[in-house]
Amino acid sequence: QAAVTMRLSHQFPPAHHNARVIASFAEDVAARSNGQVQVQVFPAEQLARAAENFPGVARGSFEAAAAVNFQWGTTLPEMNAMTVPYFFTDFPRIQRFAGSDAAKFLETALERRAVKNLMWLYTTRQSIFTSGRRPIVNLEDFRGLKIRGLNALTDHALTAVGAAPSSMPGPEVPQALQSGVLDAGLTDLSAAVSRRFYEIQRFGTVTPYFTVISHVYVNPRWYNGLRAEHRAAIDAAARKAEQDQLRVTEETAAAAVTELRARGMTIHEQTPQELATWRGAMQQPVIDAFLRIAPEGGARILDLLRAIRAA
Amino acid sequence: MIPLQRLVAGLSRIAVAIGSVATVTCLFLVGYSVLMRYAFGAPQPWVDKVAGWLVLGLVMLAAPEAQRRFEHIGVDIAVTKLGPRIARIAHLIGTISVAIVAAVLLKAGWEAIEFSLMVGMMTDIEGVPEWWIQLLLPIGAGLLLLVALVQTLVLALGGTPEHLPTGDEELPRDTLARGE
Amino acid sequence: MTFLLLLAALIGLLYLGMPMFAALFLLPLGVLIALEGGVPALGEMVIGKLDGYLLVAIPLFMLMAHIMVRGRVVEDLYAAAFALMRKVRGGVGIATVAACTIFAAISGSSVATALTIGKIAIPQMLRYGMSRRGAFGVVAGGGTLGILIPPSAPMVLYAYVTETSVAALFLAGLIPGLLMAAMFAGYCFITEGKAVVPADEKVPEAAHHALARAGWSLSLPIFVLGGIYMGVFTATEAAGTGTLYALLIAGLIYRTLTWRDVVQGVEEATRTSAMLLMIIAGAAIYGFMLTKLQVPQELTKLVADLGLGRTGFLIAMMVLLFVLGLVLESFSIILLTMPAILPLLDTLGIDKVWYGILLTLSLEMALISPPVALNLVVIKAITGAPLSEVNRSIYPYMLMLAFGTAMLIAFPEIALWLPRQAGYGG
Numbered sequence A: 001q002a003a004v005t006m007r008l009s010h011q012f013p014p015a016h017h018n019a020r021v022i023a024s025f026a027e028d029v030a031a032r033s034n035g036q037v038q039v040q041v042f043p044a045e046q047l048a049r050a051a052e053n054f055p056g057v058a059r060g061s062f063e064a065a066a067a068v069n070f071q072w073g074t075t076l077p078e079m080n081a082m083t084v085p086y087f088f089t090d091f092p093r094i095q096r097f098a099g100s101d102a103a104k105f106l107e108t109a110l111e112r113r114a115v116k117n118l119m120w121l122y123t124t125r126q127s128i129f130t131s132g133r134r135p136i137v138n139l140e141d142f143r144g145l146k147i148r149g150l151n152a153l154t155d156h157a158l159t160a161v162g163a164a165p166s167s168m169p170g171p172e173v174p175q176a177l178q179s180g181v182l183d184a185g186l187t188d189l190s191a192a193v194s195r196r197f198y199e200i201q202r203f204g205t206v207t208p209y210f211t212v213i214s215h216v217y218v219n220p221r222w223y224n225g226l227r228a229e230h231r232a233a234i235d236a237a238a239r240k241a242e243q244d245q246l247r248v249t250e251e252t253a254a255a256a257v258t259e260l261r262a263r264g265m266t267i268h269e270q271t272p273q274e275l276a277t278w279r280g281a282m283q284q285p286v287i288d289a290f291l292r293i294a295p296e297g298g299a300r301i302l303d304l305l306r307a308i309r310a311a
Numbered sequence B: 001m002i003p004l005q006r007l008v009a010g011l012s013r014i015a016v017a018i019g020s021v022a023t024v025t026c027l028f029l030v031g032y033s034v035l036m037r038y039a040f041g042a043p044q045p046w047v048d049k050v051a052g053w054l055v056l057g058l059v060m061l062a063a064p065e066a067q068r069r070f071e072h073i074g075v076d077i078a079v080t081k082l083g084p085r086i087a088r089i090a091h092l093i094g095t096i097s098v099a100i101v102a103a104v105l106l107k108a109g110w111e112a113i114e115f116s117l118m119v120g121m122m123t124d125i126e127g128v129p130e131w132w133i134q135l136l137l138p139i140g141a142g143l144l145l146l147v148a149l150v151q152t153l154v155l156a157l158g159g160t161p162e163h164l165p166t167g168d169e170e171l172p173r174d175t176l177a178r179g180e
Numbered sequence C: 001m002t003f004l005l006l007l008a009a010l011i012g013l014l015y016l017g018m019p020m021f022a023a024l025f026l027l028p029l030g031v032l033i034a035l036e037g038g039v040p041a042l043g044e045m046v047i048g049k050l051d052g053y054l055l056v057a058i059p060l061f062m063l064m065a066h067i068m069v070r071g072r073v074v075e076d077l078y079a080a081a082f083a084l085m086r087k088v089r090g091g092v093g094i095a096t097v098a099a100c101t102i103f104a105a106i107s108g109s110s111v112a113t114a115l116t117i118g119k120i121a122i123p124q125m126l127r128y129g130m131s132r133r134g135a136f137g138v139v140a141g142g143g144t145l146g147i148l149i150p151p152s153a154p155m156v157l158y159a160y161v162t163e164t165s166v167a168a169l170f171l172a173g174l175i176p177g178l179l180m181a182a183m184f185a186g187y188c189f190i191t192e193g194k195a196v197v198p199a200d201e202k203v204p205e206a207a208h209h210a211l212a213r214a215g216w217s218l219s220l221p222i223f224v225l226g227g228i229y230m231g232v233f234t235a236t237e238a239a240g241t242g243t244l245y246a247l248l249i250a251g252l253i254y255r256t257l258t259w260r261d262v263v264q265g266v267e268e269a270t271r272t273s274a275m276l277l278m279i280i281a282g283a284a285i286y287g288f289m290l291t292k293l294q295v296p297q298e299l300t301k302l303v304a305d306l307g308l309g310r311t312g313f314l315i316a317m318m319v320l321l322f323v324l325g326l327v328l329e330s331f332s333i334i335l336l337t338m339p340a341i342l343p344l345l346d347t348l349g350i351d352k353v354w355y356g357i358l359l360t361l362s363l364e365m366a367l368i369s370p371p372v373a374l375n376l377v378v379i380k381a382i383t384g385a386p387l388s389e390v391n392r393s394i395y396p397y398m399l400m401l402a403f404g405t406a407m408l409i410a411f412p413e414i415a416l417w418l419p420r421q422a423g424y425g426g
């Protein structure tokens, strides 16, 4: 019988690469604590919807939850920093994120919002712009394009190049693409495989558009009340999960490109010149909007991220 | 008793009227969003969010009036057949249970607002704090509590609250709307 | 076992006189307070569940049906069906099925379908010499199509709690709905040979006149479903544009709608949405409790231990749903069972759209299975016939529904073909 139960709610489907790492984390904690700490994972919003996770954990309804960085929206706007297009997408820099000053800055901000960060889970740095009739290669290809956006902040990049981003629940997107309600999709590379975009879209442009980093946070009162050895087991498993996730995510993305090609999609991997053009048009509008919604810590977190060197 | 009943009924009628306006607003917002997307190629992502808030609003504002009319779905058909005494007790259990739930929701809504003010919780729409939306919960729950308390009081004093089912009705009152 | 115990406790509270939404809040609150001392983020949970774009479809679809009924377009629909079918063998019954089918495509409610069509059709059927049992049965049975043929309020709810596409569910319900309608019509054709045009019948309106008048209201379901099929709009948008279209038809073309009708229709749609959505909010807390008690895991383990497999599980569920249908209404059945078995559907590889249609069929069965059978109560209310007589009328339709369910378990494609054609699912 476990002495401590940690209920962890998250929104990823069980097959998602983040969910797999979280599931291993649960096993690792049990092993390291000799079964004293049991992590009960509730995937796919089974316990609480994504938006209910934060109040649920902060107020002690359950002990832990995972969130994607940009879900903090304007509640903790600094968390959006890595979704600025082409700003923090080099893998060597991402590898150094956990433990960096940037991460510590965000951890402090989270503590002021009544939750304690447990680990950072690198989720993606590769996006794919999909389309049916013609590939999206040059900026002109965006003009008038009805595209599924991600959120209000990053939509500024799409409007800047003349596209019309719209929001739509995930399950409706494939059909909207097929029927022409949407002209183009924008999604995480591995999600293009799991949502079977290859069945409905002919073209895909793969680009290191922005980085998404998820994290697991816990209720601080609960965490501080744990016995030292239990806390040590959880922390050690968390550090291992952070490292494992880096590898798992890169492998998933690489496999996704191969899979999409095998399924008959015409995949275009962006050239450095194209990347520079896109960055030139898309980055600044998002930075401007980001600094507007994050007037206090926005500039600081961008500096801290810039300070993380590739080597 | 009568003036109190009238006052609460008046408040409940005002609330449901505002709730109805929310429904109509939803209708036109959805129409507007379709029009903008097709006629002007300009999707309006904010509409989804605002329409969701309006749904929360119409629920919280119309729930008290539904209660005042004893319309909330239950198995009333069975209970009212068991004679006037038992029916009265069943109605009392019904109104008391609603009052308890309303009180719990009132407190829960208040705590949610306190928390979101403390951490500065914002909605997905720039500049709109979460507590503006959350406020609908304690407002609706408070009114629901008033309605249920008045009904309880009237029943306990041996009176008959307005719209109390007599047991003669064969059909639920709003058949069209029964999602069955 | 925990699951059945909780279900029984809940039903007990209902029979004490509590409204569904109150019981759905109080039971889990009691359990969670006993186990954990409270439900810390209750307010956020309630708000989170009610603030959803998908739910916007519920008030809007209700409003659409209110406007069509208050605009009295149903009379025209029935007149057209009747004019077309009256001379066919069993035609007066078949016309009722046809009118139910079309009205089902306007409203998301079975009770409304049975009531609206029954009022006009039952006297007509009796005048033509149809048996009382036959006439009652076809309205009660035909009425159930209201939730299988889209739009359907229970399907919107199911889509919401399972995160399935409403549009896919709507499309999946269409062919099974039409097949059930065909089966009902065939039954009338076979059994109601005695019903004939009475000798004193005044020459009714010519079929093409009646059709021309009904044309606009017939175009509403085509507009709504066509729009969803072609992907022109989502289900919520279909509800919104469909309502505006209904306002246009009833207000400007038929001119049968007064401002008073509109205002009352809006208020009623709002109130009823509030009733349904309060239940949804309560069910959220109930589902939260089930998950915390690990009921889904317990059920998954149970199904594995029993070695039920996919078909076995489905049959067991259909039996459970039938039993629940004896005491509960549709929305509660969905909300009480789905949180517990959703993970199981994934484990067993059961398509959620397919299961949604099976569930709807079992809800239809519940609507006509005594003792709590709303469609039968509707017939009793319209005709004043004793409930025992009404109850006897329904057995052939229950058998047909059971047969339809079995067919759908054996051939999922009946439901899944159309949504796949439209681009949903793999």
Ligand code: NA
Residues within 6 Å of the ligand: C103, C104, C105, C106, C107, C108, C109, C145, C146, C147, C148, C149, C150, C151, C152
């Ligand atoms: Na329907």
Ligand code: NA
Residues within 6 Å of the ligand: C325, C326, C327, C365, C366, C367, C368, C369, C370, C371, C372, C373, C374
């Ligand atoms: Na029943």
